[in-house]
Amino acid sequence: MSRNIWALLSSDFSHGSTSIFAPAGTPAHSIFSLSLLVLGITTAIFLIVAGLLLFAVIRYRHRASDANASQEPPQIYGSTQIELSWTVIPVLIVVLLFLATTRIILSTQNAPKPAAALDVTIVGHQYWWEFSYPKLGIVTANELHIPVSDPKHPTPTYLTMTSADTDHSFWVPRLAGKMDLIPNQINTMWLDPQTPGLYLGQCAQYCGIQHAKMLLRVYADSPADFAAWVARQQKPANNDATLDQQAVAGRAVFQHSVCISCHTVAGTVATGRFGPDLTHLASRDTIASGSLPNTPANLRAFIDNPAAFKPGALMPAMHLNQHDLDAVTAYLSTLK
Amino acid sequence: MATHTSAPAPSTTYTPPRRLVLDVLHDWVTTVDHKKLGLMYIGYALIFLVIAGFQALLMRVQLSIPNNTFVSPQTFNSLFTMHGTTMVFFVGMPILFGFGNYLVPLMIGARDMAFPRLNAFSFWISAFGGFLLYFSYFGASGLYGAGNAPDVGWFAYAPLTARVFSPGHSTDYWTLAILLSGISSIGTALNIVATTLCMRCPGMKLSRMPLLVWLYLVTSSLVFVTISPLTAAQIMLMLDRYAGSHFFDTQAGGSAVLWMHFFWIFGHPEVYILVLPAFAFANEIIPVFSRKAIFGYPAMVAASVGIGFISLSVWAHHMFTVGLGPGANTFFVLATMVISVPTGIKLFNWLATLWGGKIHFTASMMFAIGFLFQFLIAGLTGIMLSVAPFDWQLGSSYFVVAHFHYVLVGAILFMIFSAFYYWYPKMSGRMLSERLGKWHFWIFLIGFHLTFDFMHVPGLLGMPRRIYTYEADRGWMIWNMIVSSGAVFQAAGTLLFVYNMVWSYFKGPIAGPDPWDAWTLEWSTPSPPPEYNFAVIPTVDSRRPLWDIKHPDDPDSRYE
Numbered sequence: 001m002s003r004n005i006w007a008l009l010s011s012d013f014s015h016g017s018t019s020i021f022a023p024a025g026t027p028a029h030s031i032f033s034l035s036l037l038v039l040g041i042t043t044a045i046f047l048i049v050a051g052l053l054l055f056a057v058i059r060y061r062h063r064a065s066d067a068n069a070s071q072e073p074p075q076i077y078g079s080t081q082i083e084l085s086w087t088v089i090p091v092l093i094v095v096l097l098f099l100a101t102t103r104i105i106l107s108t109q110n111a112p113k114p115a116a117a118l119d120v121t122i123v124g125h126q127y128w129w130e131f132s133y134p135k136l137g138i139v140t141a142n143e144l145h146i147p148v149s150d151p152k153h154p155t156p157t158y159l160t161m162t163s164a165d166t167d168h169s170f171w172v173p174r175l176a177g178k179m180d181l182i183p184n185q186i187n188t189m190w191l192d193p194q195t196p197g198l199y200l201g202q203c204a205q206y207c208g209i210q211h212a213k214m215l216l217r218v219y220a221d222s223p224a225d226f227a228a229w230v231a232r233q234q235k236p237a238n239n240d241a242t243l244d245q246q247a248v249a250g251r252a253v254f255q256h257s258v259c260i261s262c263h264t265v266a267g268t269v270a271t272g273r274f275g276p277d278l279t280h281l282a283s284r285d286t287i288a289s290g291s292l293p294n295t296p297a298n299l300r301a302f303i304d305n306p307a308a309f310k311p312g313a314l315m316p317a318m319h320l321n322q323h324d325l326d327a328v329t330a331y332l333s334t335l336k
Numbered sequence: 337m338a339t340h341t342s343a344p345a346p347s348t349t350y351t352p353p354r355r356l357v358l359d360v361l362h363d364w365v366t367t368v369d370h371k372k373l374g375l376m377y378i379g380y381a382l383i384f385l386v387i388a389g390f391q392a393l394l395m396r397v398q399l400s401i402p403n404n405t406f407v408s409p410q411t412f413n414s415l416f417t418m419h420g421t422t423m424v425f426f427v428g429m430p431i432l433f434g435f436g437n438y439l440v441p442l443m444i445g446a447r448d449m450a451f452p453r454l455n456a457f458s459f460w461i462s463a464f465g466g467f468l469l470y471f472s473y474f475g476a477s478g479l480y481g482a483g484n485a486p487d488v489g490w491f492a493y494a495p496l497t498a499r500v501f502s503p504g505h506s507t508d509y510w511t512l513a514i515l516l517s518g519i520s521s522i523g524t525a526l527n528i529v530a531t532t533l534c535m536r537c538p539g540m541k542l543s544r545m546p547l548l549v550w551l552y553l554v555t556s557s558l559v560f561v562t563i564s565p566l567t568a569a570q571i572m573l574m575l576d577r578y579a580g581s582h583f584f585d586t587q588a589g590g591s592a593v594l595w596m597h598f599f600w601i602f603g604h605p606e607v608y609i610l611v612l613p614a615f616a617f618a619n620e621i622i623p624v625f626s627r628k629a630i631f632g633y634p635a636m637v638a639a640s641v642g643i644g645f646i647s648l649s650v651w652a653h654h655m656f657t658v659g660l661g662p663g664a665n666t667f668f669v670l671a672t673m674v675i676s677v678p679t680g681i682k683l684f685n686w687l688a689t690l691w692g693g694k695i696h697f698t699a700s701m702m703f704a705i706g707f708l709f710q711f712l713i714a715g716l717t718g719i720m721l722s723v724a725p726f727d728w729q730l731g732s733s734y735f736v737v738a739h740f741h742y743v744l745v746g747a748i749l750f751m752i753f754s755a756f757y758y759w760y761p762k763m764s765g766r767m768l769s770e771r772l773g774k775w776h777f778w779i780f781l782i783g784f785h786l787t788f789d790f791m792h793v794p795g796l797l798g799m800p801r802r803i804y805t806y807e808a809d810r811g812w813m814i815w816n817m818i819v820s821s822g823a824v825f826q827a828a829g830t831l832l833f834v835y836n837m838v839w840s841y842f843k844g845p846i847a848g849p850d851p852w853d854a855w856t857l858e859w860s861t862p863s864p865p866p867e868y869n870f871a872v873i874p875t876v877d878s879r880r881p882l883w884d885i886k887h888p889d890d891p892d893s894r895y896e
Contacts, residue, residue: 020798031729038719038726053705053708060693069694073692075895077631090681097723102669167592173798182586182592182658183495183586184590204800205493206801211802212803291807
């Protein structure tokens with residue numbers, strides 16, 4: 001534990017990187033406002049009932065010094081009026097809460113989809129996220145890029161979600177509530193971040209041994225940045241002419257080993273679909289589903305033995321020799 | 337009050353000869369006496385409570401700092417699976433059925449349960465289920481003496497339980513253990529329903545039945561309805577795993593959501609199956625230590641029956657994020673919110689029972705008062721979770737974990753402790769030490785609030801449940817540290833309680849038949865009661881037969 005504990009202590013409660021009380025998108029905002037109403041009502045109930053309880057416990061305690069301490073108190077068996085009052089008042093509160101809740105359910109789940117909306121398909125895998133943009137012809141993993149949405153000209157992103165194996169759940173607290181990814185079922189949700197930035201999240205439904213390291217990163221890009229990102233992702237990864245000798249060797253190792261049965265690098269013989277698409281691996285900030293910074297050293301170590309970082313991850317240790325490891329790392333680092 | 341505690345032992349001049357250990361063992365193993373079976377239920381539940389509590393401690397050590405490597409991911413996943421499964425099926429159910437077994441016949445003036453041999457069968461089958469669950473540590477990988485405990489979570493969502501994702505036999509042991517526990521629960525529930533309906537003593541109309549017995553009747557009826565789908569689902573899962581069926585096998589067109597429905601139509605009423613007995617204890621203990629009759633008996637009965645019915649229609653509030661659509665979500669929001677009304681009625685009636693009383697702060701009553709405050713908070717966080725959009729954020733996060741532990745520990749376990757301090761004298765013939773009991777209360781209270789108050793916070797900050805470790809930069813560490821530190825206090829409090837039970841069994845003051853000056857029939861028998869309970873079957877004229885005897889000038893029967 002070499003980390004500075006005080007830095008952790010000082011992380012702001014309301015502006016923590018994944019706090020539900022720091023909403024940055026419409027669905028998270030409407031949940032936030034609803035939660036304030038609910039918190040207000042429940043706090044009021046707590047203060048009243050706990051106050052009465054506390055009063056009763058103190059006021060009606062048995063005192064040995066009382067003149068009639070040994071006598072039983074008056075026996076009271078009930079009162080219909082009082083029972084009625086503490087039935088009717090809660091019913092009214094329930095009606096209020098129910099109407100407020102229904103309003104938000106409908107405004108979120110029945111929201112009309114604008115024509116300018118972006119479509120992304122998400123497939124959950126043990127233990128990573130596959131993102132594809134069917135209309136843009138892009139496939140990527142673990143780091144979702146979406147445009148910011150200007151409330152005047154909304155460009156929300158609609159997510160169509162399913163799973164390739166077990167249940168998962170997509171949760172980026174600052175943008176929206178969670179939605180599960182379930183095999184054999186299509187779920188949908190939408191995001192509309194209004195300020196550019198990185199929004200963190202992670203899988204919220206226990207999906208197997210490495211559920212803890214199935215992290216999520218959503219990048220909300222300005223329209224220009226998003227267009228640039230799309231243009232880059234649509235291009236093939238690397239131009240053969242620019243590869244140095246080591247990268248060429250690495251490509252040969254990559255293409256002649258089992259890597260290609262699970263991974264795709266668009267435009268090459270690598271067309272596996274079981275693992276993350278690596279076409280633009282080097283353009284991503286992290287590897288191992290958001291759990292490691294994407295540095296050549298981390299990449300090399302992960303290829304050598306993924307279980308050292310994520311025991312239970314489905315990628316096997318590749319048992320490459322040092323020379324081949326360096327070469328493959330060099331090749332993958334060119335996939336910008 | 338408590339004047340009997342210092343009374344000398346009843347003058348039994350005849351001392352039976354000491355028996356051989358084997359005789360005693362034979363006696364307990366073959367017994368069909370509801371009291372002995374009740375005590376065995378309670379004893380084995382306490383053993384599992386300590387085991388599952390220890391598992392919780394290990395998890396809290398692992399989570400106290402980020403990127404910890406105290407246990408491996410797989411070990412952590414089995415720890416939370418075993419902790420949850422054990423606590424629900426092999427601590428909660430048996431301890432509550434144990435108290436029910438012991439108390440129901442005594443409180444209705446009966447000499448035993450309706451089906452004593454079924455009762456023994458239920459106990460042993462449940463004990464065998466618990467044994468199977470833990471045998472997975474040795475046998476779940478087949479013949480090699482190597483095993484691994486189930487690691488699919490206590491609600492074992494499909495398709496994680498399919499053979500492709502859960503090879504080996506750990507899931508099979510889990511399934512079998514649940515199946516056996518379910519058979520046992522149905523047997524006991526059948527017994528309790530038959531006993532309460534058919535074996536009440538003369539004069540005890542349903543409207544004069546102690547509230548504890550009413551609540552056990554509702555709980556047992558719920559068991560009938562809810563254990564059946566659970567058992568069916570376990571059999572379907574077995575068929576999927578070994579007979580090639582595809583109920584939950586999504587790779588072949590099965591439905592993961594189907595399992596969720598099966599599980600939660602059991603799983604949510606299960607919460608009420610566990611909490612209604614806690615209410616039952618409160619209904620007996622709060623009036624006695626307030627020295628007043630329960631306020632609003634008919635309303636309490638109606639609220640209990642109401643909770644029983646409504647609890648069958650709320651299950652999909654566990655599934656607000658699986659994509660049921662706005663229609664279904666709205667329905668389950670309403671059903672879930674509505675159940676807060678009868679639950680609130682109960683709390684208000686307890687409050688009214690305290691009001692105007694003379695409250696005696698025995699260890700038992702202190703736990704009961706703790707229960708009232710904590711159940712209030714648990715109910716209010718429950719209302720937050722019933723608001724589906726709020727649940728989209730809070731569900732599957734540490735907020736939910738904190739919420740349901742507030743119910744299970746803050747309400748149910750507190751009431752179980754309260755029940756121990758209250759009925760231990762009846763069961764053993766000796767008083768528990770009040771001094772140790774109060775220490776136990778305060779230490780456990782501090783531990784409970786350190787752990788479960790602060791556990792809400794990482795949930796609000798985006799920490800999902802069931803993760804074996806977390807990133808250092810999320811700001812979750814400090815909260816997890818506090819949560820883990822509370823676990824130490826809870827463990828210390830529990831050890832004190834166990835010590836108190838053992839010490840008092842040998843050294844505690846003799847209790848006498850009625851140490852609390854209470855009003856229900858179990859206190860009219862010697863402590864511990866003889867095998868036949870009542871030499872003469874009593875006749876009652878009111879809900880508080882012993883009050884009538886103690887206050888012949890002002891009997892309850894005049895007001896009912």
